[in-house]
Amino acid sequence: MIEHFPPGLLLVIIGLLLPFVSVLWKRVLLLAGPMLVLLLVWTLPLGTSSSVMFLEYQLAPLEITVLGRLFATVFALMAFAGALYALNQAKTLELSAAMIYAGSAIGVALCGDLFSMFVFWEVMTLGSTLVLWAAGTDSAWKASFRYLMVHLFGGVVLMVGIVAHVYASGSIEFGPIGLSHWSGYLILAGFLVNAGAPPFSAWIADAYPEASPSGSVFLSAFTTKTAVFTLMICFAGTTALIYIGLYMVFYGIIYALLENDMRRILAYSIVNQVGFMITAIGIGSELALNGAAAHAFAHIIYKGLLLMAAGSVLYQTGKRKCSDLGGLFQSMPLTTLYGTIGALAISSVPFTSGFVTKSLETAAAAHERLAWVWFLLLAASAGVFLHAGIKFPWFVFFQKDSGLRPADPPATMRWAMALFSALCIGIGLVPQLFYQILPYPVSYQPYTLSHLVTQFQLLLFAGAAFFVLLPMMKRTLTISLDFDWFYRRLFPSVVERGSVAFVHWDQRLRQSCVALVYRMLDFLALHLPEARLSRTRLTSSMVMWVAVILTGYLTLSFV
Amino acid sequence: MTDQSTKSSSQLHWLYRPENRPKLWRGLWLVLALSLLPELFMHHHGNLESQGVTLDSSPGFYGWYGLIACALMVIVAKGLGFLLKRKDSYYHD
Numbered sequence: 001m002i003e004h005f006p007p008g009l010l011l012v013i014i015g016l017l018l019p020f021v022s023v024l025w026k027r028v029l030l031l032a033g034p035m036l037v038l039l040l041v042w043t044l045p046l047g048t049s050s051s052v053m054f055l056e057y058q059l060a061p062l063e064i065t066v067l068g069r070l071f072a073t074v075f076a077l078m079a080f081a082g083a084l085y086a087l088n089q090a091k092t093l094e095l096s097a098a099m100i101y102a103g104s105a106i107g108v109a110l111c112g113d114l115f116s117m118f119v120f121w122e123v124m125t126l127g128s129t130l131v132l133w134a135a136g137t138d139s140a141w142k143a144s145f146r147y148l149m150v151h152l153f154g155g156v157v158l159m160v161g162i163v164a165h166v167y168a169s170g171s172i173e174f175g176p177i178g179l180s181h182w183s184g185y186l187i188l189a190g191f192l193v194n195a196g197a198p199p200f201s202a203w204i205a206d207a208y209p210e211a212s213p214s215g216s217v218f219l220s221a222f223t224t225k226t227a228v229f230t231l232m233i234c235f236a237g238t239t240a241l242i243y244i245g246l247y248m249v250f251y252g253i254i255y256a257l258l259e260n261d262m263r264r265i266l267a268y269s270i271v272n273q274v275g276f277m278i279t280a281i282g283i284g285s286e287l288a289l290n291g292a293a294a295h296a297f298a299h300i301i302y303k304g305l306l307l308m309a310a311g312s313v314l315y316q317t318g319k320r321k322c323s324d325l326g327g328l329f330q331s332m333p334l335t336t337l338y339g340t341i342g343a344l345a346i347s348s349v350p351f352t353s354g355f356v357t358k359s360l361e362t363a364a365a366a367h368e369r370l371a372w373v374w375f376l377l378l379a380a381s382a383g384v385f386l387h388a389g390i391k392f393p394w395f396v397f398f399q400k401d402s403g404l405r406p407a408d409p410p411a412t413m414r415w416a417m418a419l420f421s422a423l424c425i426g427i428g429l430v431p432q433l434f435y436q437i438l439p440y441p442v443s444y445q446p447y448t449l450s451h452l453v454t455q456f457q458l459l460l461f462a463g464a465a466f467f468v469l470l471p472m473m474k475r476t477l478t479i480s481l482d483f484d485w486f487y488r489r490l491f492p493s494v495v496e497r498g499s500v501a502f503v504h505w506d507q508r509l510r511q512s513c514v515a516l517v518y519r520m521l522d523f524l525a526l527h528l529p530e531a532r533l534s535r536t537r538l539t540s541s542m543v544m545w546v547a548v549i550l551t552g553y554l555t556l557s558f559v
Numbered sequence: 560m561t562d563q564s565t566k567s568s569s570q571l572h573w574l575y576r577p578e579n580r581p582k583l584w585r586g587l588w589l590v591l592a593l594s595l596l597p598e599l600f601m602h603h604h605g606n607l608e609s610q611g612v613t614l615d616s617s618p619g620f621y622g623w624y625g626l627i628a629c630a631l632m633v634i635v636a637k638g639l640g641f642l643l644k645r646k647d648s649y650y651h652d
Contacts, residue, residue: 139651250632257636258644321647330572366606374607374615379628386629401575450604453597457621460594464587465629472637478644488650 004050006062006110007040007072008120011079011103015127018096027087030095034080037106041072049112057172063112067293067439071109071229074297075102077423078221078304085308085416086214089315094134098218101127105222109229113172114162117230121158121194125151128223131215132207140210146484147207150193150200151223158190177234188235195227195278196271197244201251202484204270209263209320213311216263220307221300224270228277228296237284242373245282248275249380256387257473258480260321262310262396266303269346269388272380273299279377280361283368286440291360294438298353298427302345305420306392309339312413313396316406323475327401334408336397338417345424347389348381350455353424356431356446359455363444382462389459390466395475595622 014033018026041064049063079102086095104127107120125148132144164183166172177184196204208219235241252272256265273295280292312335313328314320329336341352348354358381365374408414427434435442466473526533573579598618605616614620 253632254636254639257633258640260647327572327575363606369607369610371607371610371612378624379632382625382628383632386632398574401572449597450601453594453601454603454621457594457619458625460591461622461625462629464591465626465633467587469630469633472633476644477647478640479647479649480640480643481645481649482643 004062006050006107007037007044007076008103008106008108008110010037010040011099011106012123013103015096015099015101015103018099019092026092026095030083030087030099031080033099034076034083034102037079037103038073038076041069041076041106041110054115057113057115059116059172060112060174061107061116062110063174064110065439066437067229067232068109068111070293070297070437070439071225072106073437074225074300075106075109075222078102078218078300079106081304081308081416081419082214082218082221084419085217085311085413087412088410089413090212090214091134091136094131094212094215094218097127097130097134098215101131101218101222105226108226112174114166114174115172117174118155118159118162121226122155124223124226125155128219131218132211135210135212135215137210140212143207143210146488147203149487150203154190154193154200157186157193161186161188161190174233176236179235179238179240184235188231188238191227191230191234192244194223195231195274196224196248197278198247198251199483201248201271202482205255205259205264205267205482206484208267208270209261213315216267217304217307217311220266220270220303224274225296225300228274228281228292231278231281232289232292236281236289239282241278241282242370243282245275245277245279246373246376246380248272248278249377250383251275253380253383253387255480255482256391258478260323260475260478262313262320262322262325262392263307264479265322265388265392266306266310269306269384269392270303272384272387273303273346276358276361276377276380279373280364283361283364283370283373285364285368287360287367287442287444288364290435290438290440290442290444291357291362291364294357294360294434297434298345298357298424301420301423301427302342302353305338305342305417305424306346306388308413308417308420309335309342310392310396312409312417313406315409315413317404319404321475321477322395322399323477325396325402325404326399327397328404328406329397330401331405332397332408334414335417336393338414338421339397340393341421341424343389343393345428347385347459348455349389349459350447350452351425351428353427353434355455356428356434359446359451360442360444378458382458382465385459385462386466390463391473394466591622595619 011033014029018029021029044064046064046066046069049060052059052061079099082098083095086098101124104120104123108117108124111117111120129144129148132140132147161183165177165181165187168181168183177187179185179188193200204224208216211219231241248271252268252275256268256272259265259268277292277295280288280295313325316332317325319325345352345354348358362374362377362381365377431446525531528534603616605613607615
């Protein structure tokens with residue numbers, strides 16, 4: 001029985017149970033659930049698969065592959081650390097939604113057919129929207145609606161693509177699809193909406209920073225990375241993804257450089273990081289796919305850690321703008337330490353997880369003789385240090401002294417950060433152990449003297465550029481316009497102005513119709529059969545009037 | 560910088576004392592110089608030699624490339640900022 005039960009469903013069930021159990025049981029379920037899933041994922045042998053008949057299709061809600069196991073592992077780790085971080089301060093609604101969200105993401109990672117994938121995919125949308133709602137603020141409420149609209153749109157596109165694909169190919173297998181049939185483009189577009197690809201990149205920076213401190217930690221992990229997973233399964237080696245990924249890489253850097261809200265900086269940085277992965281998926285070699293998978297794994301951990309640090313600052317100070325923060329290292333030493341470890345890891349500083357994972361992707365670009373991609377990825381690696389590696393810790397924990405002296409956050413939040421910090425460094429120190437769980441065999445050696453020296457040079461000079469150009473990066477109380485301007489400003493204003501104009505013209509049209517009716521009535525009053533101008537007259541009266549006229553003539557002729 | 564002027568220098572954290580600023584800058588230059596030191600006695604194996612590109616194995620490449628790439632990104636961001644930046648209450652009005 002147990003080998004046919006999708007482990008992700010366990011977290012979904014826990015999520016549904018949470019509102020009905022005592023506080024103690026809630027804690028037990030939240031922490032034991034993800035661990036149990038982890039245990040299941042690693043005890044079920046590779047290739048395990050279950051099948052359920054649905055109409056005339058044979059569904060496979062559970063199928064364990066090496067790649068799926070890797071993603072399910074990091075999703076379960078994230079659910080555990082996120083639950084630990086949120087344990088004492090998050091609302092039950094948020095925790096329930098987060099478990100459903102995490103469980104359905106694990107479901108996507110461990111399923112074998114397109115229908116099951118789509119069902120888990122849509123449950124993720126609902127779970128993540130509820131995580132946002134749970135923040136309870138007006139701005140979160142509005143942002144969650146925009147978030148839901150974007151994802152329901154993406155879901156519809158995906159569904160149409162899947163139906164057309166199944167109709168054309170007769171197969172519901174969740175495997176390589178490619179772009180040979182037009183349905184492939186729709187499926188690709190549906191996945192890319194969730195990945196934050198252009199033009200739908202803005203939803204990440206719009207929605208995630210509005211969640212609660214722990215909510216944004218959960219949100220950062222699952223949606224974009226399941227999209228990376230599905231793209232790896234269905235569209236590995238699709239060249240267009242190289243261009244899309246590179247666009248996302250630089251989009252993320254530029255927008256993060258312009259941003260003032262610390263959690264928005266990190267949200268733009270998600271687009272940047274996912275861009276690296278999508279570029280690697282576009283390259284499509286075994287080395288590149290290993291790189292994308294490893295980078296996704298490492299990224300979930302260090303981005304979760306960075307958002308936990310940002311969440312701790314928000315939780316303790318109630319402030320989220322860089323222009324209000326600074327100098328916090330004096331009273332939040334642990335948060336500063338953990339945040340800095342996350343920042344070093346995202347920047348691929350040697351001996352962290354970023355160094356041993358992202359370098360697989362750049363090495364793949366060189367290996368596939370894509371020199372221009374290699375140069376752009378190298379520039380972007382320097383840019384990551386600039387916009388996330390230094391900018392985030394510098395403006396939040398250092399820069400000017402804001403005078404704020406908040407303490408470090410409560411113990412459970414610190415433990416979660418400590419756990420993820422340890423993983424960031426652990427993966428960086430023993431990469432060969434980590435490489436063993438990647439989908440393809442790895443012969444890559446990250447720790448060569450030349451790689452260490454060149455990486456330090458790249459990052460140190462990028463850091464120097466940051467401090468030299470600091471006057472150009474003065475924080476301003478601004479946001480930056482993005483594609484969401486079209487659906488938040490242009491469309492509403494077009495609809496509003498259009499409706500005002502319509503009411504006006506409608507009024508004039510109806511007024512002129514009424515005037516026309518009145519004129520016709522006047523006309524008829526004269527011309528109806530009995531009206532004055534069209535009345536028939538008696539012959540006798542005509543004879544009488546002729547007699548009168550003739551009498552008149554006769555009378556006048558005598559004058 | 561606002562409330563630092565009201566405190567005496569000794570109450571400030573070491574990092575924020577004005578007299579320490581030049582030391583911090585000197586430290587940065589020193590670290591940069593140290594990072595370039597290995598260039599004197601090691602040659603980097605190029606990643607792109609199979610394509611006839613040898614730029615990345617030239618001495619000091621990673622240093623200047625990182626510096627210039629970051630400077631460009633900051634300048635481009637600054638330029639786009641004039642076009643894209645709005646008050647942060649833009650969507651709430």
